[in-house]
Amino acid sequence: ETGVTQTPRHLVMGMTNKKSLKCEQHLGHNAMYWYKQSAKKPLELMFVYNFKEQTENNSVPSRFSPECPNSSHLFLHLHTLQPEDSALYLCASSQDPSGYYEQYFGPGTRLTVT
């Protein structure tokens, strides 16, 4: 595997389900990110992790719970979601979160909440 991988690629869940999204980066980076991409809206940053420590929570509802066990893996745990949470969820990584280094994105998980 190379770059940033995400699983699953597609997910359909009911409002009462609990599911998790997984991201893995094979680039040796220290920072990882979760973004939400909705139609007609810019990418929205959700969470930032630097050396597996959360450094940013961009006012995300508690029904989204991130987990970063090490610098290569990032999870997004989902529970009691709303239909408006349906979107493309993107994981990204960079050498560090300073902003001087570009972020590399995974292919995303297309989430549909029914």
Add this chain to the structure above:
Amino acid sequence: EDQVTQSPEALRLQEGESSSLNCSYTVSGLRGLFWYRQDPGKGPEFLFTLYSAGEEKEKERLKATLTKKESFLHITAPKPEDSATYLCAVRSGGSNYKLTFGKGTLLTVNP
């Protein structure tokens, strides 16, 4: 608050017809401006980083330029495979780690 505005929202070109995409930004101390390409159903693919006014970078048919208020992505003699959404993002020198994205320009190149 950092702001990024991309124009036009959509652009349709004939193959070989050169044009430019615009990214206007407002930030407090620019740390970096990034261009990405995104194909439908995929994650953004990194193209360029620009750090200071006057800087230019090129890759195949693409050339990115930067001034103190905006960046342009020039596309020379585009091909149908250049069709994608092009995203611009900025990172300010503030204490947060947020990368602010524009809504993107959807480019369609017809053969």
